[in-house]
Amino acid sequence: MKYLIKAPEERLRASVQLPASKSISNRALILNALSYSPYDIQNLSDCDDTEVMVKALNSDSRDFDIKAAGTAMRFLTAFLSKIVGEWTITGTERMKNRPIKLLVDALNSLGARIEYIEKEGYPPLRIFGSALQGGEISLAGGVSSQYISALLMIAPLMEKGLTLHLEGNIISRPYINLTLQLMEQFGVKAIWNGQTIKILPQEYKPIRFTVESDWSAASYWYSIMALSKNAEIELLGLFKNSLQGDAAGAKLFAQLGVGTTFTDRGVVLKYNGNAVKKLIYNFVNEPDLAQTFVVTCVLLNIPFRFTGLQSLKIKETDRIEALKTELRKLGYLLTDSNDSILEWNGERCEPEADPIIATYEDHRMAMAFAPAALVLPKGLKVADPEVVTKSYPAYWEDLRKAGFALIEN
Ligand SMILES: O=C(O)C1=C[C@@H](OP(=O)(O)O)[C@@H](O)[C@H](O)C1
Numbered sequence: 001m002k003y004l005i006k007a008p009e010e011r012l013r014a015s016v017q018l019p020a021s022k023s024i025s026n027r028a029l030i031l032n033a034l035s036y037s038p039y040d041i042q043n044l045s046d047c048d049d050t051e052v053m054v055k056a057l058n059s060d061s062r063d064f065d066i067k068a069a070g071t072a073m074r075f076l077t078a079f080l081s082k083i084v085g086e087w088t089i090t091g092t093e094r095m096k097n098r099p100i101k102l103l104v105d106a107l108n109s110l111g112a113r114i115e116y117i118e119k120e121g122y123p124p125l126r127i128f129g130s131a132l133q134g135g136e137i138s139l140a141g142g143v144s145s146q147y148i149s150a151l152l153m154i155a156p157l158m159e160k161g162l163t164l165h166l167e168g169n170i171i172s173r174p175y176i177n178l179t180l181q182l183m184e185q186f187g188v189k190a191i192w193n194g195q196t197i198k199i200l201p202q203e204y205k206p207i208r209f210t211v212e213s214d215w216s217a218a219s220y221w222y223s224i225m226a227l228s229k230n231a232e233i234e235l236l237g238l239f240k241n242s243l244q245g246d247a248a249g250a251k252l253f254a255q256l257g258v259g260t261t262f263t264d265r266g267v268v269l270k271y272n273g274n275a276v277k278k279l280i281y282n283f284v285n286e287p288d289l290a291q292t293f294v295v296t297c298v299l300l301n302i303p304f305r306f307t308g309l310q311s312l313k314i315k316e317t318d319r320i321e322a323l324k325t326e327l328r329k330l331g332y333l334l335t336d337s338n339d340s341i342l343e344w345n346g347e348r349c350e351p352e353a354d355p356i357i358a359t360y361e362d363h364r365m366a367m368a369f370a371p372a373a374l375v376l377p378k379g380l381k382v383a384d385p386e387v388v389t390k391s392y393p394a395y396w397e398d399l400r401k402a403g404f405a406l407i408e409n
Pocket residue numbers: 022023024071143144145146149171172175287288311
């Protein structure tokens with residue numbers, strides 16, 4: 001299936017109930033389980049990545065399929081390794097190619113027993129769960145913060161606790177902060193000093209917990225604001241003092257001329273036209289915002305140099321390659337270097353006559369490209385639009401409510 005997306009014919013006005021954060025939802029579910037909480041998490045995300053987590057935690061089965069959810073794969077691998085029994089965990093073909101060796105090695109050295117069912121270093125896994133000794137280990141900080149979050153959440157339940165020395169550059173750091181902040185809300189303290197995080201044996205306390213709206217999802221509406229210029233957009237359920245690192249998107253979009261006003265129910269966006277001539281930014285802390293900014297910048301004709309993109313190659317797809325390939329179809333030539341830098345200096349090529357944007361089973365490819373319909377006279381065609389359910393199932397419905405036409409073909 002594909003959608004031809006057409007811009008609203010009238011001035012775009014939208015008050016959007018954003019989805020709940022999947023990063024917070026999936027942590028809260030693990031912490032709720034570890035605290036033996038009698039309460040249900042409020043405002044859980046209804047996205048695929050959270051659905052697979054809920055299913056796994058409530059299932060009687062010993063075999064779990066977490067589909068494409070990176071957080072579920074990493075968090076459940078750690079969680080199951082400390083629950084007595086034999087478990088298997090698998091996912092989509094792409095998941096079977098997303099590395100997990102660093103986490104498996106770390107868990108095995110802390111007393112777990114995890115084996116590879118197919119390819120060494122990758123899911124699917126067979127996990128023989130038992131009480132974990134814990135202790136002191138080193139782990140590279142530059143591949144995926146999800147390995148670190150996964151270890152931290154089970155750390156207080158290890159016999160000796162955990163002392164984790166992070167080696168080298170630490171990527172996606174706000175996600176580690178998010179894990180520690182949520183653990184603290186559930187009654188567990190950690191000490192983070194330089195490159196070392198220490199967690200003593202402790203018990204989690206059950207609490208009543210409500211998930212906030214998703215700042216990564218908000219970024220697509222900021223892009224719509226930047227490209228339509230005269231829209232009226234309100235995004236509900238976002239907070240200024242958010243636990244989410246992607247709240248940084250609000251400040252960064254100010255550089256593309258979009259202002260943010262916080263109200264008691266979310267944010268109101270305003271276009272003020274004060275955009276920079278070139279955007280230079282290091283996305284090491286907000287990798288999930290990179291696609292939104294790449295697409296928005298080229299369509300605003302703002303050259304950019306984005307660094308810190310090293311984790312993009314091992315996400316839902318190789319996002320650096322996917323962005324280059326799909327933007328070439330629209331007439332933009334991007335260059336990459338060092339597996340971590342993507343740049344556009346204004347260079348163009350002949351656009352395809354009837355381009356169809358491929359989405360590579362990556363929700364963020366679909367969501368980041370859709371706003372392009374606002375500036376392309378014939379609209380934009382997007383293949384496999386249903387991929388958005390990974391994090392934002394109501395995305396297309398919300399665009400429709402805002403006045404976009406979505407024609408199936
Ligand atoms: O912990 C999390 O909730 C996430 C961490 C990030 O992954 P990496 O740490 O692999 O960069 C991010 O890209 C992902 O969408 C969600």
